[in-house]
Amino acid sequence: MQYNKRFSMEQKKAVWGWIFVAPSLLFFLVFSFYPIFNAIYMSFFKKNLLSLKPPEFVGWGNYVYLFHSKTFWQSVSNTAVFTIGTFIPLVVFSLMLAVFIVSRPRFQKFFQMALYSPAALSSVVAALIWLLIFDPRGLANQTLNTLMRTSGVNYHWLSSSSMLRLSTIIVYFWKYVGYFTVVFVAGIGGIPDYLHEAALIDGADSWKDFWHITFPLLKPTTLLVSVMVMIQCLKTFSTQYLFSTSGAPTRPIDVITLSIYNTAIKDHNIGRASAMSVLLFLVMLILTWLQLRIAKTEDVTYN
Amino acid sequence: MRRFSRWFTIGLVMSLCLIVPLSLGVSAAKTIELTYWTHTDDNRTEIEDRYIAEFTKMYPNVKIKRVVNEGSKMGDLVLTAFSAQNAPDIFNLPIEQQYAYVQHYRVAPVDYKAAGYKDANDLRAQYLDGTFDAVTMDGEIWGLPLELTNWCIYVNKKIFRDAGLDPLKDYPKTWEEIANVSDKIAIREGDIIVRRGFDFRYPYYLVSVLPMIEQLGGKLLSDDGKKAIVNDEAWLKILEYMRDWGPHGRNLGSPTYTAPRKIWNKDNNDMAMCVSGFYQQGRLRIDNPEFYDSKEWMVIPFPVFKDAVNDVACSYYGHYMMVNAQTSKEKQEMAWKFIAYMLDHPMEYLEKVNIIQPRKDLLESKAFKELPYMDVFMGDMERAHIVFLHENGYQFERFIKEAVESVMLSGVQPKEALDTLRERIQEVIDSEL
Known part of the structure; x- marks a missing residue:
């Protein structure tokens, strides 16, 4: 009784809200926020991944190195092209x-499943x-x-620079086009029929x-898809990694994530790799903010 | 009476509460659990599972968990585990990778007594000279060799004859001949090669391409380790040779085709020669017993250039058993005992897994000397040295890979590729100095 008096309905709802959100919040804290802050911290140190010696503070040294590194700018350019x-x-x-799937009177689910299936495959496979x-000698x-x-x-799908870049784009397109199609199908489904x-009439x-009708009202979905696609593209790794370890030249497909991997795992330079991760994170953040800002010019309503 | 029984019950429960954890604690202290990470090899798994069973029977307080990982992922997995302070007690990797673990004291020196030796000299005396050079630091030995491997060239005689060549007379002795013979053997459909004469093991530049450079008098680093790329002429000649080998040159092969050693065993008339170790014979016996028994294959020495200034064969490399320095002394001692027990079966490793442990008793045995083409492998071993070892060796190998492939596949000029390679390696060296 006292409990009911002390807390209003809104407050009780809020408490339960926090209780339900807490596990995922904890998950994000441990697996997302901690690595982000740790990477920011490590980016100011010189540290060999195998060494037991304490990290050596180098200030902005890793960032200054990256801004002068031809290899880093090459990987920035590769990432931009991709x-x-x-x-x-x-x-x-x-x-x-x-739009094609929604316009079909039949087999809508079949088309969605067929297109979505590559997304269910692991990137390595x-x-x-x-x-x-x-x-x-292949297909x-x-x-x-x-x-x-x-x-x-x-x-020369895997050897000439331009064809190799095209090959990685084809793989990525094939893998994710179905996934984003399904997102658009859901967006189109949300537009009221009466419109x-x-x-x-x-x-x-x-x-x-x-x-x-469709295109303007799909703006929130288009925004969501474009932000997701952009972030996914900037994070691309497994195709480039597998291609480069299977004989394809690394240089044309040495995207930032691959460069981070090689710097940390092959060169054991975790400080520099962290600095690269932080820069990639900032680029993603800025581009997402820009997209949201551009898209905020007008809100979409179904009235 | 009721009061007595109540007190008796309370006393009994309290005693149990004390005794059970204590007894568990005692037994936990006695049990030693060792984790052993290694790479996939079904033949080795079979015998090592048995060794574990035998060893744990001898030491009932020991539990050993053998974890098998894909060979290509082992390096990353072990590194990540070590950096997260969660590494296995025992592991093996190629020495090019393990070298950095020794340099950073991440592994423990061999416990000679636990391994059954009086001291380091007693251990050295049992093995081929130089076996421990790669794992000796501060006067201590930091690993025991699971295998020492060098590569020679496997030849499919049928394909030679099919191309109008006599395999016994026409087998290539020089790199120039390798290219010419490969040209005769190659069958192409337009630009696409459907039968290759020979092709390289592309990712392994330190093992097989660096010796080619050394044959011409070149080196990766100067003797004092301060200067990258010694003898530009030698390096340029190799880069030109590789450019001519690739699709924009004589079109004899390329890293984008299937790895030769993977298809050679199949005897499908698509690969005449491949470079591989003695272990290839064990795989051939399983993959294609008919071809193995056919006498239609042979092994020839690693070629040299016609105008070579050094007679250097393909570098040999090793997999060493190492023990995590951060595990307890008690575990380390037991780990060395277990490693020594496993490695005390060199003949079984040779017969069942086709890997060579460089122990003198094995190398001097008649059975070893009579193995097919062992004379070729041992002959090459004598004119070879261990693979280039450096804390940043893996990084250098990646840079060499990028230089060679840029010339072979992306049309970069050898001079430009060499300058970039030099710049990248020099930068690493300078940052370490």
């Missing part, structure tokens, strides 16, 4: 596929499958030779319906 090359087709095609396809060369009506031309019906064809 992100731009993947981001645009991934967002555009997943939206197009979603996906890269291994594509390694076989891109092998000089990719055979298909292109058939399409181009050539014979025995090696398109489409009203447009139909007003004489709009499906093209106009898409551009004037």
Whole structure:
């Protein structure tokens, strides 16, 4: 009775809210926030991963080194090429596929499942499958030779710099296009039917319906997808790692995450790798903030 | 009476509360649990599981957990475990990787007495000279060799004959001949090679490509370790050789094709020669017993360049058993006892796993000398040295890989690739000095 008097209904709800949120909050604290703060801290030290000696404080030394490092800027450029090359087709095609699926009267679930299935595969397995396809004697060369009506031309999927970059983009696109299509399908499903019906009554064809009803009202979903795609692209690692350890030249696909891995695990330089992680984190943060800010110009309502 | 029984019950419960944890504590103190991480090898798993069973029967208070990891991931896993202070008690890795663990005192020196030796000299006396050079520091030995391996060239005689060559006379002795013979053997469909003569083991540049540079008088580091890349001419010649080997040159092979040693065993008329160790024979016997018994294969020495100034064969490398320095002294002692027990079966390791432990009693045995092509492997071993060892060796290997592959695949000029390589290695050296 006293308990009921002391706490209002809102306060009780808030307590329960905290209780329910606490496990995930703890999870984030341990597995996300702690590594982030630890990486920021470590980025100011010179530390060999194997050494038992205490880390040596170098201040901004690791950052200064990175800003002068050709290899680091090469990996920044590789990441930018990959992100731009993947981001645009991934967002555009997943939206197009979603519209196509929603417009089908039948087999919607089948299309969604078929497109989504690569996303369920582990990235390593996906890269291994594509390694076989891109092998000089593999399916990719055979298909292109058939399409181009050539014979025995090696398109150097895993060796020429530009083809290698394209190969990593293809793998990533194949793996994630279904996932983002499903997100768009859910977004389209959230648009009330009466809006489409009203447009139909007003004489709009499906093209106009898409551009004037579906597309503008999908803005929150498009924003969500574009932020997710961009972050995913900046974090890309396993395809590049597997390709580079399977004979492909590292330089064209040495993205920041691969560079972080090599610096920490192969070179044992955890301080410098932490500095690279912090920079990548900041880039992600800024780009996400920018996207949110650009998208905030007008809110979407169904009224 | 009721009061007595109540007090008796309370006393009994309290005694049990004291005795049970104490007895558990005593038995826990007596039980030694060792964790042993190693790489996948089914043949070795079979015999080592048995050794563990035998050893734990001899020492009932010892429990050994053998954890098998994919060979290519072992390095990362062990490193991560050590950096998280959660490493196994016993582990093995290629010496190129283990070297840094010794340098940073992350492993314990051999406990000679526990391993059954009087001292370091007694241990050295049992093994081939130089076996412990790579793991000797501060006058102590820091690991016991599980295997010492060198590579020679395996030849498929049928493919040689199919290409109009006599394998016994025409087998390549020089790198120039390797390229010419490979050109004769290669079958291409347009640009795509469907049968290769020979191809390299691309990721292992320190083991197999650095000796080629040394043959021409080049070195990775100067003798004082302060200067990267000695003898530009030798390095340029190798980079040019690799460029000519690749798809933009004579198109004889490339890192993007399937690794030769993986397809050579199949005898599918797609790979005539591959570079591999004695262990390849054990794998061949399992993968393709018909080909193994056919006498249609042979092993030839590691080639040299026609104008070589040093007769250097492929470097040999080792896997050493090491013990985590951060585990208790009691565990370390038992770990060395267990390692010594396992390694005390060199003939079984040779017969069942095809790996060579460089123990004198094994190397001098008749059975060892009569093994197929052992004379070729031992002959090459005599003109070889251990793989390049440096705390940053792995990093250097990655830089060499990038230089070679940029020349072979990305059209970078050898001079430019060499300058970049030098700059990168020099930077690492300078930061260490």
